[in-house]
Amino acid sequence: MDLDKLQNQLSTLRAETTTAIAGVVTMDELRRLESQTTGKTGALGAWMATIKEFPPEQRGQVGKTLNQAKGELTKLFKDAGEKIKAGAAAAEASKASSYDPTLPGIRPPVGSFHPVTLVQLQVEAVFQRLGFLIETGPEMESEHYNFEALNIPKLHPARDMQDTFWLTNGKLLRTHTSPVQVRAMERHGTPLRVIAPGRCFRYETIDASHENTFHQVEGLMIDRNISIANLIAMMKLLLREVFSQELSIRLRPGYFPFVEPGFEMDMSCLICGGGGCATCKQSGWIEILPCGMVHPNVLRAGNIDPHEFTGFAFGLGLTRLAMMKYGVADIRGLNSGDLRALVPAGRISGTTVAEKPPC
Numbered sequence: 283m284d285l286d287k288l289q290n291q292l293s294t295l296r297a298e299t300t301t302a303i304a305g306v307v308t309m310d311e312l313r314r315l316e317s318q319t320t321g322k323t324g325a326l327g328a329w330m331a332t333i334k335e336f337p338p339e340q341r342g343q344v345g346k347t348l349n350q351a352k353g354e355l356t357k358l359f360k361d362a363g364e365k366i367k368a369g370a371a372a373a374e375a376s377k378a379s380s381y382d383p384t385l386p387g388i389r390p391p392v393g394s395f396h397p398v399t400l401v402q403l404q405v406e407a408v409f410q411r412l413g414f415l416i417e418t419g420p421e422m423e424s425e426h427y428n429f430e431a432l433n434i435p436k437l438h439p440a441r442d443m444q445d446t447f448w449l450t451n452g453k454l455l456r457t458h459t460s461p462v463q464v465r466a467m468e469r470h471g472t473p474l475r476v477i478a479p480g481r482c483f484r485y486e487t488i489d490a491s492h493e494n495t496f497h498q499v500e501g502l503m504i505d506r507n508i509s510i511a512n513l514i515a516m517m518k519l520l521l522r523e524v525f526s527q528e529l530s531i532r533l534r535p536g537y538f539p540f541v542e543p544g545f546e547m548d549m550s551c552l553i554c555g556g557g558g559c560a561t562c563k564q565s566g567w568i569e570i571l572p573c574g575m576v577h578p579n580v581l582r583a584g585n586i587d588p589h590e591f592t593g594f595a596f597g598l599g600l601t602r603l604a605m606m607k608y609g610v611a612d613i614r615g616l617n618s619g620d621l622r623a624l625v626p627a628g629r630i631s632g633t634t635v636a637e638k639p640p641c
């Protein structure tokens with residue numbers, strides 16, 4: 283081994299390293315190449331190990347030559363590293379400057395009213411035009427307003443018609459919006475036109491058309507000479523307004539202790555078009571409007587003289603109405619918080635802005 287040969291080989295190594303560095307793109311690749319070249323086990327390291335093979339008088343010179351080569355190579359790597367870092371920073375900067383503010387943005391999801399709210403607002407609008415007040419009552423109700431004042435005394439079998447959540451404080455979760463009838467009579471007297479939308483609760487087994495929490499709108503009209511004809515006309519008008527079409531309806535006798543006579547008004551099922559489905563229990567009809575003439579005992583409970591005044595009342599199933607209107611086949615979707623159940627209404631609310639209240 284002689285010094286000339288060493289110097290030759292070192293300049294070859296320098297040339298090769300310069301070429302290799304030119305092809306390197308990332309810092310990782312560069313570090314790998316550096317350790318293969320100047321690292322202990324790299325090419326230069328191998329040369330260092332050969333120092334002792336030189337005659338002793340040359341060893342100093344050999345060491346110097348190798349150190350000088352190491353310094354040069356290290357500088358090559360340092361410079362290349364800086365270049366790569368600068369290139370990465372420039373790429374970042376150009377990425378940022380390629381942001382185009384004229385491109386359309388990402389639309390944030392827009393909220394919409396719940397189907398039940400939409401129908402409630404619509405029903406309220408119909409009745410407000412007809413001069414009805416909008417009343418609310420407490421969801422935690424007394425036995426008096428929920429049952430007794432409505433002609434359902436203790437031990438009356440009709441209490442079983444509405445499975446009740448009783449509370450430990452002696453009150454209950456109202457099973458219907460009818461308690462607001464008597465509250466409104468007490469508060470406003472006669473003549474009276476009032477609707478009362480709100481949440482009701484029943485201790486029910488849940489299926490496609492039954493929920494333990496649902497919405498109703500109670501309606502009550504009391505005046506002199508109010509008859510069943512007024513009731514039917516009003517109910518037809520309501521359904522026509524809500525569905526924007528004349529619907530098939532049918533009236534059946536229905537029993538509710540607080541009305542006499544009482545009726546069930548059904549509308550043809552809009553989910554299946556009357557052919558029968560799970561929502562209408564295969565009957566093609568949906569029970570939507572229980573109603574009737576206010577029972578004299580209820581008028582008395584509201585301090586109204588039944589000899590002078592008559593009235594009609596109805597309890598509109600708002601939840602069912604929303605299902606019909608927006609084609610929600612399963613009631614369970616409505617309270618689940620699952621946005622997919624709200625999609626039909628979302629679509630409609632997006633196009634019929636008039637259904638939203640000015641707020």
Ligand code: PHE
Nearest residue numbers: 458460538572573595596597
């Ligand atoms: N409150 C009754 C119910 O929820 C419905 C109803 C209201 C019936 C008014 C007649 C008159 O079942």
